Amino acid sequence: MNQPSLLLWTSALLAAAAVCLLRFSxxxxxxxAPLNAAAWGLLAFALAMGMAGAGAWxxxxxxxxxxxxAFSCLALAAATAPPGKTGASNRRAHMLPEGQEPLRIGGRMVSFLLSVPGAMLVALILGLAARGAAGALGAHEADGNVLMLFLMPLLWAVLAMLILLWPQRRRQVGLLAAPALLGLAMxxxxxx
Amino acid sequence: MNLGLSKTLVQRGLSAHAAIGLLASALLYIVCLTGTVTVFYEEWQRAERPDAPEMQRIAPDAVQRAVASVLASEKDRKATEHLYVHLPTDALPRTTVTTDHQAVHVDDQGRVVAKELNGWSEFLLNLHYTLNIPGMVGLTIVGGLGVMTIALSLTGLIAHPRIFRDAFRLRARDRGGLGLADWHNRLGVWTLPFALAIALTGAMIGLGSINVYGLAQGFYKGDMEAAYAPIFGAEGKPNAKPAPLADVAAALQTMTARFPEVRPIYVFMHEPGTAGQQLQVLALPQRRLVYGETYNFDQAGRFLGTVGLADGATGQQVAASAYNLHFGNYGGLPVKIAYLLLGGALCVVIATGTSIWLGKRERRGYRQPRLRNGWNAIVWGSGLALALTLLARLWIGNAAPFKTIFWLSLAVLVVLSTALPERYRVRRALQWSLGICVAALVPAVLGG
Known part of the structure; x- marks a missing residue:
């Protein structure tokens, strides 16, 4: 076995050991806390070894x-755990009205428009702004373009999440308008 | 580990998680299911055409003969603008020449022996990529579903602050919804790295068209090819003047002599047989996530340089790594099996998510049997509809209308399931039907 292979196998075994340590902890x-830190540290070390041995692969x-x-540990838990004694959570997600509550179709449509096409558009503007900034800072053209390609979906996801976490409509609009204006200026x- | 979030934020996180899940879950489930099956794209192609000649390698001269022979057969048609030769790989040990007009398998001497028949594999890939919606729309919707998966992962963490603390507890047997919640949360937490990687790369691929359109408008005077060029390289200037066919054999011989550490997997020819023709070889480096490196050659087969996908700018390497990371074809069969299991787990997470929401409503006294049956039809009916398309491939052949069969049967199943009175056990019927279809398919697919 050559050195990169040995490094890779060792790092894979260490990563598996780190998960076992987490399970134990x-x-x-x-x-x-020390056991948790040791497990996470071992996992980080294993990933770093994997990186050293064969890069992103x-x-x-x-x-x-x-x-x-982790899935092996889960399979073991699934096979051996007794049925739970308590019932499952009944937390409401407030997605559909219950009883006499209004349906709020209009409000739901506005939330959809803000978090799907609205957030997408703002993410696109911000992504393009990041590409422009990268170019202005002297980044390689490919780096700037790929930064935009990855940043846009990430920003869209984060914006959509924040909009749904903030129920106040004014805040939601501000959450889109402020970065959009900043992005357009950039x-x-x-x-x- | 407890994320230490306030109760209000946790409640809002749950609402956001449910909102995104309910909005996207049906399409997301189909994309995830088809993605899981698509991991074995090469193997499906082999199963569809078991009699195609297979080989571990092919001689450069044989490839040259194959290209010349295929182009000669198209003399009476409009000249092809692109020609691809798929060279034998471990997963698909075949040589296939594809032009704008046809795709054919060749033997190890370069003789055309059979037409490529992979209609079902192509349908499956198209269903995963675009939900069979033509143009940019389908691709963008699927990219948007990738974005929603990222948002679902983030809101899931906010909505379940104890999710890491309970990461190894799995009360598999359901009791009042507890088992279902455990399956959802445990598989959700352990598929998180996979889900984020798949979702981000999928969103990047799916939203590529509108993003590159934006890049082109903002920085390249509307020229989309110019926006792609710094990453994947530019196509040469077309010159339709006839010229001798480029020397593919010399290029492949150069690859063997100068770059023995990489494995050529494709030959690309742009405008073959013209003065503007461009010859490229895509080769796979060992132990890399990149889908390959593009080696450029002149018409005489002399090496000109590489595009830089494997060793160029970081952006190029990252972009070239997105595809293999998404489809799981970077480590042979073991990685494909891992992707199959992780993809399956992700399907379970999506399926149980909506079921948990329905269960909670039922426990609070709001029973919605039609909605539940409709969801069961999506979960079990998607697999059943997919199995029906594969049965159609076996019984009708390559020309079977796969898209129609899939979408029509799924629509019928959803409508019937929601319309039937509650006494009918829809889920059980769908599970049995799926089981029978799969049982009928397994020997046929494995036996070739």
């Missing part, structure tokens, strides 16, 4: 090894 009646493989171990400054 989280299974204790009282949480142990190594990180992906080590992550899969950790997940395989785009105007970075225009070719």
């Amino acid at each position: 989280w299974g204790k009646a009282l949480r142990s 190594g990180v992906a493989m080590v992550t899969l090894a950790a997940l395989a171990m 785009l105007w400054m970075a225009r070719p």
Whole structure:
């Protein structure tokens, strides 16, 4: 076995061991901060070893090894755990009206428009602004373009989440308007 | 680990999680299910055409002969603008030449022996990529579903502050909704790295068209090709003047001699047989996430340089890694099996999410049997409709109308399930039907 392979196998085993340590630590009646830190540290070390051994490919493989171990632990729990004694949570998600509550179709439509097309548009503007800023700072053209391609969906997800977390309509609109204006200003400054 | 969030934020997180889930879950489930099945895209192609010639490698001269022979067969048609040669790989050990007009398998001597028949595999891939909606719309919707998956993951963490603390508890047997919640939360937490990676890369791929349109409008005077060029390389200037066919064999020989550490997997020819033709070889480096590196050659097969997907700018390498990371084809069969299991787990997370919401409403006294049956029809009916398309592939052949069969049967199942009175056990009937279809398919698919 050559050195990169050895490094990779070792890091995969360490990642699996880190998950076992987490399982042990989280299974204790009282949480142990040192054990938790040791488990997370071991996992981080394993990922770093994977990176050193085979770059992003190594990180992906080590992550899969950790997940395989976690699912093995889960399978064991599924096979051995007795049925729960308490009932499941009945927390309301407030998605549909109950009893005489109004349906609020209009409000729901506005929430949809703000969090789906609205947030998408703002994320697109911000992504393009980031591309412009990257170009102005001397980044490689490919880096700027790919930054935009990845940033846009991430920003869209975060904006959609924040809109839904903030029920006040004025705040929601502000959440979209402020970054959109900032992004447009940055785009105007970075225009070719 | 407890995330230490306020009760109000947790409640809002739950509402946001449910809102996104209910909005996106049906389409998201179909995309996730088809994505899980698509992991074995190459294997499906082999199963569809078991009699195609297979080989571990093909000689450069044989590839040259195959290209010349395919182009000669198209003399009476409009000249093809692109020609691709798929070279044998471990997952798909076949040589296939594809032009704008046809796709054919060739043997190891470069002789055309059979037409490519992979209609079902292509339908499956298209269903996953675009939900069979043509143009940019389908791709953008699927990209948007990737975004919603990221948002679902984030709001799921906010809505369940104890989710990490309970990460290893799984009371599998359901009791008053507890088992269902445990399956949803445990699989949700452990598929989180996978779900985020798949969702972000999927969103990047799906939203690529509108994002590149934005880039083109903002920075490249509307030229979308110019926006892609810094990442994936530019196409040469077309020149329709006839010219001898580029020397593919010389290019492949150069690859073997100068770059023995990489494996050529594709030959690309743009405007073949013209003065403007461009010759490229896509080769796979070992132990990398990138889908390959593009090696450029001139018409005489002389090496010109690489595009930089494997060793160029960071952005190029990241973009080129997104595809393999998304589809799980970077580590052979073990990684494909891992993706199958993780994709399956993600399907369970989506399916149980809406069921949990329905269960909570039922426990609070708001029973909605039609809605529940409709959701069961999505969960079990999607798999059943997909199995029916595969049965159609076996019984009708490559030309079967897969899209119609899938969407029509799913629509009928959803309508019937929601319309039937509650006494009918819709879920059980769908599960049995799916089981029978799969049992009928397994020997046929495995036996070729």
